[in-house]
Amino acid sequence: MYKRSLARLGVLGLVGVLALTACSSKKKTGSGLTGGSSGSAASGATIKIGFEGPLSGDNAQLGINEVNAVQLAVDQANANNTYGFKVALVKSDDVGDPAKAPTAATALQQDPAILGVIGPSFSGATKAVGASYDAAGLVLISPSATNPTLTTLGFKSFHRVVPPDSLEGKEAGDYLAKKAKKVFVVDDLSDYGKGAADAVEAELKAKGVASERQGVDAKTTDYSVIAHQVQASGDDALFYGGYDTQAAQFAKALKAAGFTGLTMTGNGGKSSKFTEGAADAGDNWLFSCGCLDATVAPQAKDFSAAYNAAFKTDPSTYSPEAYDATNAMLTAIKAAGASPTRAKVFAAVNALDFKGITTEIKFEPSGEVSAQVINLYQQKAGKIGLLGDINTQS
Amino acid sequence: MHYIHQIPAYVLLGLTRGSMYALIALGYTLVYGVLQLLNFAHSEVFMSGAFGSYIVVHAVVGDGKGTPSWAVPLVIVIGLLSGAVTGASVAWTLERVAYRTLRRRGAPKLAFLISAIGASFFLSQLAGKLFNRFRGNGFPKYFDQNRQVLRISTARVQVFEVVIILTAVIMMIFLDRLVAQTKLGRSIRAVAEDAPTAALMGIDIDRTISRTFVIGGALAGAAGFLFGTAFSFSNTVGFDQGTKAFAAAVLGGIGNIRGAMMGGLLLGLVEALVPPIPHIGIQWTDVVAFVVLVMVLIFRPTGLLGERLGRAA
Numbered sequence: 001m002y003k004r005s006l007a008r009l010g011v012l013g014l015v016g017v018l019a020l021t022a023c024s025s026k027k028k029t030g031s032g033l034t035g036g037s038s039g040s041a042a043s044g045a046t047i048k049i050g051f052e053g054p055l056s057g058d059n060a061q062l063g064i065n066e067v068n069a070v071q072l073a074v075d076q077a078n079a080n081n082t083y084g085f086k087v088a089l090v091k092s093d094d095v096g097d098p099a100k101a102p103t104a105a106t107a108l109q110q111d112p113a114i115l116g117v118i119g120p121s122f123s124g125a126t127k128a129v130g131a132s133y134d135a136a137g138l139v140l141i142s143p144s145a146t147n148p149t150l151t152t153l154g155f156k157s158f159h160r161v162v163p164p165d166s167l168e169g170k171e172a173g174d175y176l177a178k179k180a181k182k183v184f185v186v187d188d189l190s191d192y193g194k195g196a197a198d199a200v201e202a203e204l205k206a207k208g209v210a211s212e213r214q215g216v217d218a219k220t221t222d223y224s225v226i227a228h229q230v231q232a233s234g235d236d237a238l239f240y241g242g243y244d245t246q247a248a249q250f251a252k253a254l255k256a257a258g259f260t261g262l263t264m265t266g267n268g269g270k271s272s273k274f275t276e277g278a279a280d281a282g283d284n285w286l287f288s289c290g291c292l293d294a295t296v297a298p299q300a301k302d303f304s305a306a307y308n309a310a311f312k313t314d315p316s317t318y319s320p321e322a323y324d325a326t327n328a329m330l331t332a333i334k335a336a337g338a339s340p341t342r343a344k345v346f347a348a349v350n351a352l353d354f355k356g357i358t359t360e361i362k363f364e365p366s367g368e369v370s371a372q373v374i375n376l377y378q379q380k381a382g383k384i385g386l387l388g389d390i391n392t393q394s
Numbered sequence: 395m396h397y398i399h400q401i402p403a404y405v406l407l408g409l410t411r412g413s414m415y416a417l418i419a420l421g422y423t424l425v426y427g428v429l430q431l432l433n434f435a436h437s438e439v440f441m442s443g444a445f446g447s448y449i450v451v452h453a454v455v456g457d458g459k460g461t462p463s464w465a466v467p468l469v470i471v472i473g474l475l476s477g478a479v480t481g482a483s484v485a486w487t488l489e490r491v492a493y494r495t496l497r498r499r500g501a502p503k504l505a506f507l508i509s510a511i512g513a514s515f516f517l518s519q520l521a522g523k524l525f526n527r528f529r530g531n532g533f534p535k536y537f538d539q540n541r542q543v544l545r546i547s548t549a550r551v552q553v554f555e556v557v558i559i560l561t562a563v564i565m566m567i568f569l570d571r572l573v574a575q576t577k578l579g580r581s582i583r584a585v586a587e588d589a590p591t592a593a594l595m596g597i598d599i600d601r602t603i604s605r606t607f608v609i610g611g612a613l614a615g616a617a618g619f620l621f622g623t624a625f626s627f628s629n630t631v632g633f634d635q636g637t638k639a640f641a642a643a644v645l646g647g648i649g650n651i652r653g654a655m656m657g658g659l660l661l662g663l664v665e666a667l668v669p670p671i672p673h674i675g676i677q678w679t680d681v682v683a684f685v686v687l688v689m690v691l692i693f694r695p696t697g698l699l700g701e702r703l704g705r706a707a
Contacts, residue, residue: 214675214676214677215676215677217677217679221626221635224407224410224411224666225669225679228400228403228404228670229670232403245530252532253625256539256552276528276530277532278530
């Protein structure tokens with residue numbers, strides 16, 4: 001009898017803990033959907049903008065880098081009354097997952113007060129929801145969805161402030177062609193990773209540099225077999241198309257396998273998670289990225305300081321781009337006149353010419369930004385630093 | 395270089411991978427033997443072992459810098475033990491909370507399965523909430539685990555690979571002897587063979603089941619330490635490894651202890667040897683593994699060594 005009641009107590013306890021976690025997670029999504037610290041506009045009209053990106057899950061770091069910068073831009077706009085109206089931010093978490101993006105997008109599309117959306121952060125998610133934003137007439141400015149096909153799928157709503165992976169891949173391929181005789185190209189089988197790897201491989205081929213190709217599922221933890229294959233191939237360089245956490249695990253396995261060639265990945269791999277996961281195995285890795293390092297660029301100094309003051313951490317990959325995208329969106333809303341509608345904002349974004357901290361934001365009809373620079377970064381002694389424009393690196 | 399030349403290297407990687415599969419697979423097979431229950435939460439026992447041993451190892455060596463080399467074997471033993479203890483306690487609690495209560499009420503088999511899946515989600519999310527959801531957690535670097543100790547053709551045998559394979563072999567021999575020769579082993583076999591009769595013969599079934607979970611949990615927890623040190627660990631690491639280890643248990647004949655060891659090693663070898671063959675490709679790793687499983691099951695529906703814990707061990 002005693003034993004039995006003990007077991008019952010255990011079950012009760014388990015149910016209790018489950019209920020608690022359920023409650024707290026509900027609370028979290030609740031505030032995520034209605035959220036925005038600046039929702040309390042005292043006077044004047046309040047304009048809502050949305051953010052769609054991963055705020056939880058494996059890829060949350062990138063989304064957090066961005067949403068913090070968006071929040072900062074919104075808070076600054078409200079504090080200084082830069083645009084003559086109050087702004088409220090609505091965050092919608094899509095986990096960076098194409099399967100979850102439609103729900104996250106619908107939440108934003110169905111709020112008629114939202115006039116523009118920053119995001120989606122990820123290419124796969126964008127593919128899944130581009131058409132529904134078109135249908136809702138809601139304009140998008142993405143700070144980081146870099147898959148090249150996104151601007152060829154006919155999504156009118158989609159704009160991005162970063163160059164596509166095709167350009168990044170081309171210039172990364174050029175760089176590798178200068179450095180290596182034979183390149184091993186690996187991707188993570190995701191939309192982004194495959195796109196980046198394809199672009200690099202195509203450029204290597206165009207330059208007459210030999211390459212071979214493998215894919216490794218992003219869920220893999222044990223990279224020892226592929227790492228050995230890279231080492232055994234005798235190739236003198238490796239390009240990995242994929243995201244930071246996986247690139248870090250791959251870096252560790254490559255070090256264990258004794259690969260000493262040049263190692264490089266694209267914008268998806270460049271983040272503090274890579275450094276954290278790979279530690280010293282990540283040293284000497286190169287990163288091509290159409291993004292700006294806010295901690296070193298002089299024009300981003302004020303932004304970097306404000307970001308650090310607000311979030312107690314340095315801005316990271318795609319924070320400056322998200323900050324620019326937000327200010328560009330708000331500029332467009334202001335340009336849309338006294339009573340902006342989704343349609344007016346849509347037109348204003350297309351006609352936009354905004355000088356941001358990363359680049360001049362002016363969209364081509366396809367939704368690509370006109371000014372496109374690819375930078376080269378490298379991890380040295382556990383820190384990723386800027387080397388400069390990839391075209392000028394030798 | 396040619397694939398053929400690399401075979402020794404891939405065999406080594408396969409043995410390392412397979413040893414860890416085997417250690418986890420034993421837990422599935424032991425529990426299936428005594429309860430005819432697929433303990434899907436076992437993958438999370440493995441995951442808990444990684445986190446538990448990380449906490450202890452981190453407390454002992456800090457960030458790992460300046461750990462004297464004579465202390466390294468000691469730290470590894472501490473890691474293994476703490477992983478095993480964590481795994482054993484999680485498995486014990488799991489049996490108490492998620493299974494015994496159902497058994498007492500004579501719940502149908504399906505209820506156990508749902509309870510197992512629920513417990514699996516619960517443990518994985520709990521770890522994510524308690525620690526973090528980063529997929530690339532690593533152990534402190536308290537020694538150069540990639541130092542080469544031996545070279546056989548293209549296979550460069552590294553320190554930690556030796557540790558993994560040796561540990562797995564020792565634990566498997568220990569378990570085999572335990573089940574074959576001790577009183578506990580006899581009761582495990584008796585419960586597996588015919589539980590009601592075993593009860594009539596004076597065997598405490600509940601205690602035997604509980605201890606079976608503890609043994610399986612200890613093996614998986616130790617594997618968690620080995621896996622986390624060799625690669626990385628996260629709150630979701632259990633799912634993939636667990637699925638593979640379960641496949642390994644089925645491959646060898648579920649309920650069969652030697653079968654689970656063999657299944658694990660075989661699966662590891664297949665995964666390391668087949669995908670690098672030219673024109674196959676690493677992205678087909680999982681496909682290759684499950685094709686082998688299906689092929690084996692077509693010709694031997696009860697697995698390589700056949701089912702039943704009682705008879706085979």
